[in-house]
Amino acid sequence: MLIIQLTGLSGAGKTTISSYVKEKLAERSIKVEIVDGDVYRKTLCADLGFSRQDRCENIRRLAKAALAFGDTCDTAIIAAINPFEEVRKELRENYSIKTVWINCAVDILIERDTKGLYKRALLPEDHPDKLHNLTGINDSYDKPLHWDLIINTGSETIEASANVLCKFILENIKNAHQARS
Numbered sequence: 001m002l003i004i005q006l007t008g009l010s011g012a013g014k015t016t017i018s019s020y021v022k023e024k025l026a027e028r029s030i031k032v033e034i035v036d037g038d039v040y041r042k043t044l045c046a047d048l049g050f051s052r053q054d055r056c057e058n059i060r061r062l063a064k065a066a067l068a069f070g071d072t073c074d075t076a077i078i079a080a081i082n083p084f085e086e087v088r089k090e091l092r093e094n095y096s097i098k099t100v101w102i103n104c105a106v107d108i109l110i111e112r113d114t115k116g117l118y119k120r121a122l123l124p125e126d127h128p129d130k131l132h133n134l135t136g137i138n139d140s141y142d143k144p145l146h147w148d149l150i151i152n153t154g155s156e157t158i159e160a161s162a163n164v165l166c167k168f169i170l171e172n173i174k175n176a177h178q179a180r181s
């Protein structure tokens with residue numbers, strides 16, 4: 001099984017691209033499982049907050065959840081902000097997980113603001129609705145130092161971005177099979 005860790009700010013397109021890829025590859029009988037950070041925060045990771053320690057633990061658990069799919073799927077995609085290079089490196093080195101950077105400029109994300117989070121993070125300090133831990137605005141994000149693929153979602157269509165990831169998965173599944181035989 002190929003495991004991919006996405007990394008990118010909120011609204012960059014991690015969920016959108018993963019869902020599109022899952023659907024596209026299903027047409028070719030390739031089974032993709034998505035380990036979506038937003039979904040797992042309501043279940044397996046419901047006890048975790050947004051401190052650095054909790055964000056790291058969150059990603060470690062998502063990696064375990066992805067690994068648990070074993071050979072029941074061809075590819076598992078961990079779709080979470082995944083902000084720290086330290087943990088991304090750990091996943092890469094410990095489990096040979098590939099890293100895909102879903103990259104989009106913050107000013108475009110502020111404009112998109114599909115979940116309304118940027119608007120809340122940019123409110124005055126004393127506003128009751130102010131969000132204090134939005135990655136990239138008032139919480140840290142380590143720009144990736146290492147990645148296997150970068151997708152620039154600010155400048156292309158969803159379809160174009162998703163096709164880049166489809167191609168990457170197809171190539172890497174093929175390589176993984178060749179390496180085994």
Ligand code: ADP
Nearest residue numbers: 010011012013014015016114153156157158161
């Ligand atoms: P994330 O999971 O990274 O928080 P989402 O997938 O929930 O982000 O939201 C991404 C938003 O950006 C969606 O509203 C989507 O329609 C839009 N979008 C625009 N262009 C792209 C692109 N090239 N790839 C992915 N999403 C895009």
